Amino acid sequence: xxxxxxxxxxxxxxxxxxxxxxxxxxxxxxxxxxxxxxxxxxxxxxxxxxxxxxxxxxxxxxxxxxxxxxxxxxxxxxxxxxxxxxxxxxxxxxxxxxxxxxxxxxxxxxxxxxxxxxxxxxxxxxxxxxxxxxxxxxxxxxxxxxxxxxxxxxxxxxxxxxxxxxxxxxxxxxxxxxxxxxxxxxxxxxxxxxxxxxxxxxxxxxxxxxxxxxxxxxxxxxxxxxxxxxxxxxxxxxxxxxxxxxxxxxxxxxxxxxxxxxxxxxxxxxxxxxxxxxxxxxxxxxxxxxxxxxxxxxxxxxxxxxxxxxxxxxxxxxxxxxxxxxxxxxxxxxxxxxxxxxxxxxxxxxxxxxxxxxxxxxxxxxxxxxxxxxxxxxxxxxxxxxxxxxxxxxxxxxxxxxxxxxxxxxxxxxxxxxxxxxxxxxxxxxxxxxxxxxxxxxxxxxxxxxxxxxxxxxxxxxxxxxxxxxxxxxxxxxxxxxxxxxxxxxxxxxxxxx
Numbered sequence: 001x002x003x004x005x006x007x008x009x010x011x012x013x014x015x016x017x018x019x020x021x022x023x024x025x026x027x028x029x030x031x032x033x034x035x036x037x038x039x040x041x042x043x044x045x046x047x048x049x050x051x052x053x054x055x056x057x058x059x060x061x062x063x064x065x066x067x068x069x070x071x072x073x074x075x076x077x078x079x080x081x082x083x084x085x086x087x088x089x090x091x092x093x094x095x096x097x098x099x100x101x102x103x104x105x106x107x108x109x110x111x112x113x114x115x116x117x118x119x120x121x122x123x124x125x126x127x128x129x130x131x132x133x134x135x136x137x138x139x140x141x142x143x144x145x146x147x148x149x150x151x152x153x154x155x156x157x158x159x160x161x162x163x164x165x166x167x168x169x170x171x172x173x174x175x176x177x178x179x180x181x182x183x184x185x186x187x188x189x190x191x192x193x194x195x196x197x198x199x200x201x202x203x204x205x206x207x208x209x210x211x212x213x214x215x216x217x218x219x220x221x222x223x224x225x226x227x228x229x230x231x232x233x234x235x236x237x238x239x240x241x242x243x244x245x246x247x248x249x250x251x252x253x254x255x256x257x258x259x260x261x262x263x264x265x266x267x268x269x270x271x272x273x274x275x276x277x278x279x280x281x282x283x284x285x286x287x288x289x290x291x292x293x294x295x296x297x298x299x300x301x302x303x304x305x306x307x308x309x310x311x312x313x314x315x316x317x318x319x320x321x322x323x324x325x326x327x328x329x330x331x332x333x334x335x336x337x338x339x340x341x342x343x344x345x346x347x348x349x350x351x352x353x354x355x356x357x358x359x360x361x362x363x364x365x366x367x368x369x370x371x372x373x374x375x376x377x378x379x380x381x382x383x384x385x386x387x388x389x390x391x392x393x394x395x396x397x398x399x400x401x402x403x404x405x406x407x408x409x410x411x412x413x414x415x416x417x418x419x420x421x422x423x424x425x426x427x428x429x430x431x432x433x434x435x436x437x438x439x440x441x442x443x444x445x446x447x448x449x450x451x452x453x454x455x456x457x458x459x460x461x462x463x464x465x466x467x468x469x470x471x472x473x474x475x476x477x478x479x480x481x482x483x484x485x486x487x488x489x490x491x492x493x494x495x496x497x498x
Contacts, residue, residue, distance in 0.1 A: 115341030140180030208272030215265030223258035242418030
């Protein structure tokens with residue numbers, strides 16, 4: 001994976017610092033919430049404290065970039081007021097465009113400038129080293145930039161009234177649970193929650209703790225153990241057998257899922273502790289029956305963002321066939337490029353566009369909108385084959401995603417296609433030189449629990465608190481024990497680099 005060692009200074013969800021930070025913030029936040037003061041003052045103080053806590057959380061990595069997020073927040077807040085005060089639609093459109101250009105320009109400088117300069121130099125055979133800025137990418141810049149953009153666009157579309165409450169708006173942009181890796185929230189959902197008084201809800205908080213526990217299990221126990229094997233194989237991939245490469249590709253598929261969906265679960269669960277509801281970001285994507293269903297269930301906040309702010313404005317699927325092709329490639333290439341300044345991300349986006357295109361042209365992209373095996377314990381044989389095939393397509397895509405170069409991705413896939421596929425499946429259940437066992441058992445536990453809970457919001461959600469109470473409590477303690485046993489060196493979250 002790309003070198004992201006400089007992110008280790010962040011206050012990770014799986015760090016000791018966060019274990020102290022969260023309860024302190026929780027206690028002060030609700031102490032303010034139950035103070036005997038005016039409700040309006042109470043709300044503003046709570047929101048101000050959210051900003052303070054969020055800036056401490058973000059500044060733990062590098063306090064200098066607090067100026068950047070504050071500047072982005074202020075400009076987007078001000079743009080909303082200017083859009084609303086515009087005397088003509090043309091003026092409102094101009095202010096909206098100005099804020100979009102401003103936010104994307106900041107993102108381009110920090111994330112893409114060096115990439116384009118370097119590529120320009122290679123194209124024309126000239127040295128561009130003196131022109132490179134070599135700026136460290138601010139953690140989460142792609143996430144909070146898109147969140148700020150959605151506000152001004154929704155104000156222009158009159159989906160939300162602009163707010164004069166700058167404190168609530170800053171809290172909306174900087175809310176620490178989802179600040180650095182999403183979900184990418186919309187102002188229409190999150191901002192009103194910072195404009196209304198909040199009361200502590202015990203059941204919601206307990207559910208939040210369960211979701212945090214499940215997220216930590218997926219991150220620390222599943223993803224981090226997969227990373228050990230995956231990193232060693234990728235470091236010497238050109239000398240490995242086909243079965244080893246396939247096994248590593250499968251484990252990376254579970255690694256990135258456990259890592260990113262685990263972060264989302266922790267973020268959503270943490271928000272519940274503060275009386276805030278964030279949107280769901282994952283819905284068991286590896287149980288998908290085709291690639292369209294996969295994309296409705298993977299990184300939901302990003303895919304719906306591109307759908308609502310790019311795909312539909314371009315005409316969506318209500319235009320001619322060639323424009324549907326164009327629109328499909330536009331959103332997938334943008335999605336790939338959003339992930340980073342590297343041709344592999346663009347190739348990854350193009351790969352999924354090619355897979356998605358036949359479904360959308362044939363009108364089959366919304367064929368599977370229900371949950372798989374609805375009302376049944378197990379999928380049908382047809383569904384099982386569809387799930388496995390879609391999973392394999394995702395595995396190939398993640399190879400492109402993880403590779404440093406397109407050449408490396410191609411060589412890895414070619415090496416993986418050597419004879420030995422059945423051996424890889426066999427080795428998944430046995431110890432080997434890189435200690436896959438018991439990582440494979442952890443993956444099986446995750447799959448089984450998420451399959452059983454596929455109609456729930458997360459793996460440990462409980463609808464009937466009294467049913468199987470002691471079994472659930474015992475299982476939760478087992479998860480805690482597994483997390484403690486596997487909690488070694490802190491490993492950053494993959495999506496911190498985006």
